[in-house]
Amino acid sequence: MGFLRIRTAVDERPGRLASLASALAARGGNILGLSVQSDTGGTVDEFVADIPATPESVRAALEAAGGHQVTVVPATAHELTDEPTRALLLAVRVRGMPWTLPTLLAELLHADDARWIYGEAGSDRSDRTRLVVPVTSRRAIRLRRAGLPFTLTEAARAASFVRLAEQGGERPAWHWATPGVHLKSAVMGL
Template identity: 45%
Template sequence: MRQSEVHALACEVCGRLPHPRRTRLTLAKLAAVFPVELALHALVLHLEIPYLAAVAILTVTTTILVIWVVEPGAMRYLARWLHGPELSRRHRLDSAERLWRIRVRLDNKPGRLELLAKQLADRHANILTVHVHHLEDGVLDELVVSTPADVGPPRLTTAINRAGGTAVGIWPASALTLVDGQTRALGLAARVANDPDELPLVIAELLGAQYVSTVDPEFAPHGTILEIAPMTFVRPEDPFTPAEIARAHRLADLAQLAVRQD
């Protein structure tokens, strides 16, 4: 358990642990080396061997023991204490609440969203934002929720199913997801008005989609395609809603207007 916790701090690229704090590293080395030095000196003095021989024995023996035996062993044994501050921060990070972006299909009936909110609340999931997209065969609700560290997609999916909904997707989110949607859309529109050539990138950012020049036929069944001539956007397994399509077309209209004024 001790080693596995410490190993979690290792760099994913090089596999090395972070360098311990200097004070703790110094104390750990002193604690490891001092008893060995003391025991070796006491033994050599007790044997009363010639001075030069005593110096040679102490030098060679101490060097070998400290470098290859004592210090590595002490670093492994004291690893948890050496990396205590980093482990503490890692524990706080792992136990912090998480943000999730959820898209769920619901029947367009009274009480469905309330039932979903209750099921999420039973799992200590707090709804932070809700956007409702009306579809022909129901509604697509987009929510941002915060949950305890032990509540992940499986439990959120269970809550959605018990509320009578169908999970379209559950993705990790960040604080940027909580930025007001209207403010974000206005900022993107300003980018298009200032530079119409930004239109493809702005639409891709607005929709969370990929701007592509051509569509791979093998990919099409697994994703949703939106074409705004001459542009094509793809978003895997996450359908574009009528509201999103309308916003993309309005941005395209704004770009054309900006070109005409130039």
């Protein structure tokens, strides 16, 4: 068996989640984690499942059960950690070390890459595998995650997480300085 992370958009009708769960069970799947997220197209159900089936057959089964925009990617046992507990532990870390914000944000959202970007924080909204999270007016973090588009719920989580890195609701310039960068450069936003 292999761990899979599965996302599918569903229609807002009673019984949709049950039909998806039944489709996974018919493939021998055991659902180990479930979250429900809001997105532009409605509701997105995300499962972490231990299932002895190929991603392609899982995708086909969920589409037949009424799922659409189905994405199936490999997962690890690490992704089974209780999400609220994991988020709280990351929050403690970001409050103590705000300069690690990109790394911790990537960990929060299971992103493959997170980098500071400078200047205008425009983003290509058609590429949902990239998420740009504003930190200041001239600084943002760009996240990438291959194969699994970001949802609106995840964008909201990212924005809230950035606020956690702020001290007392203020955003002193030195908090956003990269270690080793001169304070004057950080204050000037360079």
